Amino acid sequence: MLEYDGANINIPVSGTYTIRLYFDRPGFYTYSIEQTSVVFDRRALFYTDGQNLDIDNVSEFTEGYAVTKFKNLTRDGAPGSDLTHADTDFPVFRLADAYLMYAEAVLRGGSGGDLSTALNLVNAVRERAYQSPAGRISADELTLDFILDELAREFYWECHRRTDLVRFGKFSQTDYLWQWKGGVKNGTPVSSHLDVYPLPGTDIGANPNLVQNPGY
Structure with a gap:
């Protein structure tokens, strides 16, 4: 029962709870607390x-x-x-970025790291995101495609995506499509010269030794 200036409601363990208040009981208010498994x-x-x-x-x-x-x-x-x-x-540099860099480097065959550490670092990022161990993945799920998707989930709207897609070979002439890629609603591959930005015309005009990138 809820009482004015009553004792605090005790929550035995951390987690996600559903709290229901019942105001239709005559003479007093009651409540129920149920821990939910929704993550x-x-x-x-x-x-x-x-x-x-x-x-x-x-x-x-x-x-x-x-x-x-x-x-x-x-x-x-x-x-x-x-x-x-x-x-x-x-944010410019984040710890999660360093963790996912490590995992990507290991998956690409880089030396000095190991898959066990890579998996633990990725799961540290995901446990923070889910606030629960439910976000953890297995070693079999840790692939470069998973890392690319995880980069999207972690860093959207932080100016990472174009660079990530270029690095993974997904930005231009591939079947990796999204709405309005190439100016078409359902997406279409674009020329690979777009993987690299053009040099500004003012820079080329100021320095005759510069050569414009191909395709521009």
Whole structure:
């Protein structure tokens, strides 16, 4: 029973709980607490109300899910100092990046590392994301394709994806497609010269020794 100024509710172990309050009992309020087994990847920070998952028109904000990974708020929840240009700190180097670099290097045959450590590091990232051992994977699941997907889950909206796709050979002339790749809704392969950016025309004009990258 809930009482005014009553004792704290005791939670015996950490975890995810469902708390139900019953206000229809005459004369007093009661509650129930049930630990739930529902676990999910807490990196999935998306705004979906009124949004369509598919993107038919790239100029419409309601096409595709919006990302809520970064907010222009202080640690106390107050608005940032500038409402036009966010002053949120932007991560450049993160520990999870180093962990996944290690795993990728081992899977590519790099020396000085081992698969056991690589698996433990990947699982450390995933346990943090799930806040539960349920996020762990097995050694058989640890592949380069898994690492590429994990990089997407961990670093979306942190300016990593293009570089990762180029490094994995998935950016241009492959069957690895996404909506509007190549300017087509269902995606289409693009020329491999796009794996490398063009040199700015002002730089070439200022230095005649520079040669433009092929395809531009």
